[in-house]
Amino acid sequence: MRKITNDELGRPTPAQFAAMAKLPVAVVLDNVRSSQNVGAFFRTGDAFAVERIALCGITAAPPNRDIHKTALGAELTVAWSYHASTEECVEELRRAGYEIWAVEQVEGAVALDAFRPEPGRRYALVFGNEVDGVAQQVVDRCDGALEIPQAGTKHSINVSVAGGVVLWHLFSHLRAADK
Numbered sequence: 001m002r003k004i005t006n007d008e009l010g011r012p013t014p015a016q017f018a019a020m021a022k023l024p025v026a027v028v029l030d031n032v033r034s035s036q037n038v039g040a041f042f043r044t045g046d047a048f049a050v051e052r053i054a055l056c057g058i059t060a061a062p063p064n065r066d067i068h069k070t071a072l073g074a075e076l077t078v079a080w081s082y083h084a085s086t087e088e089c090v091e092e093l094r095r096a097g098y099e100i101w102a103v104e105q106v107e108g109a110v111a112l113d114a115f116r117p118e119p120g121r122r123y124a125l126v127f128g129n130e131v132d133g134v135a136q137q138v139v140d141r142c143d144g145a146l147e148i149p150q151a152g153t154k155h156s157i158n159v160s161v162a163g164g165v166v167l168w169h170l171f172s173h174l175r176a177a178d179k
Helices: 014-019 035-047 065-071 086-095 159-178
Strands: 023-030 050-056 080-083 098-103 122-128 144-147
Touching: 023 035, 023 086, 023 159, 035 050, 035 065, 035 159, 050 086, 080 086, 086 098, 086 122, 098 159, 122 159
Parallel strands: 023 050, 023 122, 050 080, 098 122, 098 144
Antiparallel strands: none
């Protein structure tokens, strides 16, 4: 086996990325306190070509040294917006035609492995604060909730890791539907 060079990977330039079709997914960060987690969401959002990231409440926004350090410049390629209120952001996304899904452990949550995103729909995925999760008043405004099945002793995983797991799931299913 030989490692593939970056040039051989054939990744798009920032201009090509801006013009290409995106995964019909918006990421909403509800009061995420760690700039490194925010940067990781930008990098993952770039990898899976999400439409945009909405930064809400206390969530840090670019330009930010810690975001840049983790995002490796993806904060310059992924569209983003800042919203003082997550609730207002969610309502704006709903008016724009998104289904709103909290990634949270709540009554009636759908296990991620059982969730099948449907082509032609737009999804907004709300990820919450590292300690408190998605705020209840935001959960109340969601169309549903996704829960990542877990087998260990801890009740949760890092929010940016959860983002990678959930975004990969949607990316893999929606990409397969396009083929």
